[in-house]
Amino acid sequence: MSENRGTPSYAAAELRAREYRASHEFAKAADSARNAAETARQEGDASGWWNMAFFQAENLLDAGNVGEAADLARTLAETPLGDASSRDRARALILLAKSVQGSGLLDDAAEAARSAVGLLGDDADAEFEVHARQALIAALAESGKLEEAWEESLALSARISDDMDDQLAGKAYWVIGNVAFLCNKVEEGLEHHELAADTFSPSSNLDVWAKFNKASAAMRLAAGVADTGTLRCIERAELATDIVGGSEEDILLLRYVRAHWTFLAGDVPAAIVLLNEVTGSADKLPPQTAGEAYLLLARAEASDGRRKAAELSVRRSMEYFETAGAHQRAAQAGALLSSDADAPTA
The missing domain is CATH 1.10.220 (Annexin V; domain 1)
Incomplete structure (x- = not known):
């Protein structure tokens, strides 16, 4: 393999990328993977380019750059079969599904994951089939298509073996x-x-x-x-996250979970404080999750007698659910506005 002066070699850039990933520095890992992919492209190594571009997309997703991850995954999925096997295209489609789901495009995520399942065939490797069905189930469930999600779950269950x-x-x-x-x-x-x-x-x-x-x-x-x-x-998750670190989204999600526990435990004011922190960074969350956070905030505010604030929070939750394509969940939230109940419930 040739090596250009001033350009990191494929092996060196790949090693650096994997070291960064091992230390959870995903943005740096993505950048090093991009360098490795570019080196492979310059040297005519199509397989090396594909694998490092895929690794770059994985790290972009973990770094929270879902748009860039989706764009790169789509490019990889559209690579002609002469350059990438059906298995590799399935890998790219699974990654595409995860990426666009993070952007709230649930129907697109389900379509990509379903295509991945279709590519694998009856004699598919169990690992890839599990990952593909996981992505499909997650997209279906998050968009409220629970019957389809459960059918796919039963199909996945049948693939689990000792x-x-x-x-x-x-x-x-x-x-x-x-x-x-x-x-x-x-x-x-x-x-x-x-x-x-x-x-x-x-x-x-x-x-x-x-x-x-x-x-x-x-x-x-x-x-x-x-x-x-x-x-x-909750305590295990908090302890482990303190040790390994996590993205801003991870931290917000954990704070949301703690807020939910606090609310159910009866400490409504403390739950509202936590939920205001979460919704204050709603743009850092997938739209579906932001919708759930606002809906829980509405429940807490109503429980605390803040009816006007609760109504505003419900409306915000509906907006996020609609953005996510979770129309059924948006309708459920909207029904709360016309309810005569003392407090909205999810």
Whole structure:
């Protein structure tokens, strides 16, 4: 492999990118991956370019640059089959689905993920099928298409086997549990999240452990499960995030979960303070999540007797849900405005 003076070699740039990622410096990792991809392109190494461009997109997504990540993932997905295998196109489509979902484009996310599932075929590698179905389920569930999401969850469940990697099985149990909670199948949700907790290990991947516990707490709280198990999830997530760090979005999401717990525990004023911090940075969150934060704020404000403030918060939540394409959730929020109940409920 040739090496141009003044331009980092492919190997050196790749190594630097992976070192940055290992230390959770995702923006720097993306920049180094871009350098590696450009070097590979100049040297005529199509495979090297594709792999490093994909790694760049992954890091852009983790750094919160969802627009750039989506653009690059789309380019990779549109690479002719002569230059990228069906499996590689599926990988790019999965990444595209995750990226556009982060921008609130839920229908586009579902379309990309469904295309990825279709590319894999009946003899697909279990890891790629799990990732593809996870992306599809997440987009369907977030847009309120719960029956479709549950059907896909059952298909995913059928792919879990004893010889599957623990981390992969854990992620599958995790997403199935999420959908179960959303479908009001609380016992099934708890069961699948317990299975996920049993397969994940903080010593294997502390970052995944933190994200799982944060997400599990959020789903439990949304289902009204505010027990000691939920509190343990929150505390584990907070501790792990303190150790590994996290993006601004990660920190805001964890603060939202803590606010939800605080509200259900009866400390309404403290919950309002936390939720005002979260909604004050709503532009840093996916639109769907921002909508949920405003809706919870409306509940807290109404509970505290702040009716006018609650109405404004409900309207803001509706705007964010509509932006996300979660029209059913927007309608649910809008129904609260005409309700005669003393306080809006989610």
